[in-house]
Amino acid sequence: MSNFNIAVLDGDGIGPEVIAEAIKVLDVISKKFNHHFEYTYAPVGAVAIDQTGDPLPEETLALCKRSDALLFGAIGHPRFDNDPSAKVRPEQGLLKLRKELGLFANLRPVAGYDELVDLSPLRPERIRGVDMLIVRELTGGIYFGEKGRKDDGNTAYDTCTYTRLEIERIVKMAFNEARARRGKLTLVDKANVMESSRLWREITRELARENEDVELNFMFVDNAAMQLILNPAQFDVIVTSNMFGDILSDASSVLAGSLGLLPSSSVGSTVGMFEPIHGSWPEGAGQDRANPVAAILSAGMMLDHLELREEANALRLAVNRTLAEGVGTEDLRPREQLGTRAFGDRIAAAV
Amino acid sequence: MSNFNIAVLDGDGIGPEVIAEAIKVLDVISKKFNHHFEYTYAPVGAVAIDQTGDPLPEETLALCKRSDALLFGAIGHPRFDNDPSAKVRPEQGLLKLRKELGLFANLRPVAGYDELVDLSPLRPERIRGVDMLIVRELTGGIYFGEKGRKDDGNTAYDTCTYTRLEIERIVKMAFNEARARRGKLTLVDKANVMESSRLWREITRELARENEDVELNFMFVDNAAMQLILNPAQFDVIVTSNMFGDILSDASSVLAGSLGLLPSSSVGSTVGMFEPIHGSWPEGAGQDRANPVAAILSAGMMLDHLELREEANALRLAVNRTLAEGVGTEDLRPREQLGTRAFGDRIAAAV
């Protein structure tokens, strides 16, 4: 019997609903495999701003630091997006959390499900066989660089900075991920224009010498945006900077037509954070309509990270089996349509 | 009878071949409408580096400045991409040209052709009805900002800077383009994280007050990358910064499955530059395989810019008619496959 302390930051919008289903499934797993997961809830995002004025209250951060893993729902509310004068934004909570916990790598697997090929915006022949992993740098680059105003506010700037250390650690991780998969790594950059991209390319070339078993290639980000649509099956592992990764991983996430199915992990230090990629969908909140699978599979990535491999596989098997039965939430256009909770029940029962 | 001085910078790879076909069609137009186009050729890109050591020789720039318009082929060669130590790169020529000529706006129309709907990587129902224009800022932002190295080369940075002036002029242009089309404008940014994006949003909101007949909305760049794949028909005009525009316009360009058909214009000062978007395709050079339509339609955008509307329409009609006959280069998978030159002949004959 092992004990794990899980911080649950379910956040805004549909976050709490989908995380509740992930915990439902984890509860079955923990009973079956005889573990104990201790869940502690804490506010983050818009909810935390409302309660405390801070999108990442000190207590939430402290809890995360002493936990074994973090289950994260979603953050964000249109009320803040449409208020340019907002001094405090939910997103700041997420950015600070990543930085403070040293979560420098965001891993996003994207794979198609054969049963769901018709949901893809791409033609079936383009989506079949897609199975890739985007490794996005998460605590450097332009989202974290120095920024501000000059000339009475009439000039604004953001700085994209990368250091050798920041690049090395993520590229090394990407080489390892590639080795454990199909052995292909693509560095996406804009080395024909950006100095920081040239440093990425330099260091990646150096590391390639110690990773000769992995096939490495380079691609400019504009071309990568095209190739992801034209022929996504060509990719195995993509590694890239924070901003390019933000854009490309979101583009990739819709290829399989099932945003509601895709999990992610953010890792780097010992604590890992596990999060569905779909965001807070405020319009769908509280309606029992959100797809819980991405959150459940994120819990699966958490089990992997805690080195509970068998448990993680049992979880994924339960998801696959349930999907193959043709049940699901409305976004999957299933034969048998269920609400969030009922879909979670079926997956939990399938474990 | 009017006279126009056209600088022809046909550049690298397939550039010269496709530009030759554009000029073939322009020659027919000029005879028919009684104009005189005076073409002066000048080197740019890798070709210019080989000849002079400079991707944009002084004489080329001087020629451009005294011309009425520029026909541009393509630049770039893999020899430079794979040499991180290259001090001179073809791309520098293009960036300098844009800056020196004040070409601050890149306009990229993307529309599907009904006959070619099967070429799209998207399902037919997603691509039908797509008709959008991406307005990309072209001489500011991170591609032109201060960049360099620190810490013995182990830290690299690039700066994204935007001034009020730079943002105002392009957003104004975008409002006008939207008004002349379906009256919808989308500003794409990352205002939840970037200070420069917040300035874009601020100024765009201000300008919206003078453009109340245009429907304005805002979208984060990561979401835009998804929406372009999920539902590209929702967009009319998109306006965005240099880097976001680079990525999104390339992504959009493959949606219709016909990269070889898409023209672009870069405008701002009096001289305009007209350029197929497909790039230099070095592997295809000299083989009579490249699709000349993008170059021909770029010449059409040039005619529009020279206020030769009837001529521009005649050119477009000739292209549409030829495509409707089911002829084309291999990339179009046509009923009757032609080489670059023969396809150009057919379009010229259809004028």
Ligand SMILES: CC(C)[C@H](C(=O)O)[C@@H](O)C(=O)O
């Ligand atoms: C909310 C925002 C700051 C965040 C990011 O861009 O990093 C989000 O888009 C994501 O991708 O997790």
Ligand SMILES: CC(C)[C@H](C(=O)O)[C@@H](O)C(=O)O
């Ligand atoms: C060659 C490169 C500098 C250029 C750019 O990114 O601006 C190209 O990709 C383009 O989009 O015209």
